[in-house]
Amino acid sequence: MSSQASHRLQVLSNHLKAGESLQVACSAISEFRYTLPNSILTQNQREFYERNGFLVVKGLVKPENIDIYREHFRRVCNGEVHLPFLTVMKDVAIAKSEFVSGEKAITKIQDFQHYEPLFNYCALPEILKYVECFCGPDIMAIHTMLINKPPDPGTKTSRHPMHQDLNYFPFRPADRIVCAWTAMEKVHRANGCLVVLPGTHTETLKQHEYPEWENGVNKFYYGVKDYDPNQPRLHLEMEKGDTVFFHPLLIHGSGANKTHGIRKAISCHYANTGSSVIAEDQLLGSQDRKEIGAIVEKRLGKDTQISIVDTWKMRARVVQGKEADF
Numbered sequence: 001m002s003s004q005a006s007h008r009l010q011v012l013s014n015h016l017k018a019g020e021s022l023q024v025a026c027s028a029i030s031e032f033r034y035t036l037p038n039s040i041l042t043q044n045q046r047e048f049y050e051r052n053g054f055l056v057v058k059g060l061v062k063p064e065n066i067d068i069y070r071e072h073f074r075r076v077c078n079g080e081v082h083l084p085f086l087t088v089m090k091d092v093a094i095a096k097s098e099f100v101s102g103e104k105a106i107t108k109i110q111d112f113q114h115y116e117p118l119f120n121y122c123a124l125p126e127i128l129k130y131v132e133c134f135c136g137p138d139i140m141a142i143h144t145m146l147i148n149k150p151p152d153p154g155t156k157t158s159r160h161p162m163h164q165d166l167n168y169f170p171f172r173p174a175d176r177i178v179c180a181w182t183a184m185e186k187v188h189r190a191n192g193c194l195v196v197l198p199g200t201h202t203e204t205l206k207q208h209e210y211p212e213w214e215n216g217v218n219k220f221y222y223g224v225k226d227y228d229p230n231q232p233r234l235h236l237e238m239e240k241g242d243t244v245f246f247h248p249l250l251i252h253g254s255g256a257n258k259t260h261g262i263r264k265a266i267s268c269h270y271a272n273t274g275s276s277v278i279a280e281d282q283l284l285g286s287q288d289r290k291e292i293g294a295i296v297e298k299r300l301g302k303d304t305q306i307s308i309v310d311t312w313k314m315r316a317r318v319v320q321g322k323e324a325d326f
């Protein structure tokens, strides 16, 4: 890593540790591209996001709300609620080697946009007021996840490869999409906090593929092809309730959980309801499209006319402002 890059990372890292408003040790930005003007973000916060592609807001979600999401996640994992469109994903190594009940093999649940107790997170006013700074006033939730990272069984399969979320989404423009990711307990290097490559949101969408990991990779955990592990990266250590907002081109991932506890986070991606959608053949690589297409067929029937892009439109749920245009 160059000494300039490592100095910049040190500056970023110190500000995160200080837990104060995140300052930027660079000259002012004259044109904003990734944030919109309103009274929520300070000038420093706007500049920080413009340069780095993410912004941590400390203590944004109340602990009592998080405890409710935790309880509903437990109910879902134990089969106490039936949600037809929910996607439940399991760790490739844990699921193969032993039978474990409840949440111990589950890596994430997705698509809880119609399960109100969890969707409550996506509509929290304290989250939406920040989302508006990136997406504008007309907002739809496009992707919901509760990410559960059980203790790694020694296979390192609990890692999440470095990737750009835009790879999965058909919505454009990318700059009006943002992810809100909230720590459901203290997250740190040992339990696999988020890792980001600051500034990569200014780059283009890269090709993705499954990384070649010795013990396998969880389904749909595509990583940036030819990822260079020597790039400057930052570990986002966060407390329960802290929330990071990040751009869909920001390269990020997370490490293995080397502790005995389960690390949890809840997240929602949002886009402006005026977004357009790209054509099916521009979404993902052709191999990945086949893999996801097969899941769509399995769920909806062999002769389904529903494309992957359609499934994204079906998931989208407006949380504020005008209805979607598509």
Ligand SMILES: O=C(O)CCC(=O)C(=O)O
Pocket: 145, 147, 149, 160, 165, 192, 193, 194, 252, 253, 254, 265
């Ligand atoms: O929470 C994590 O460990 C990373 C999740 C993530 O990046 C994703 O699901 O796209």
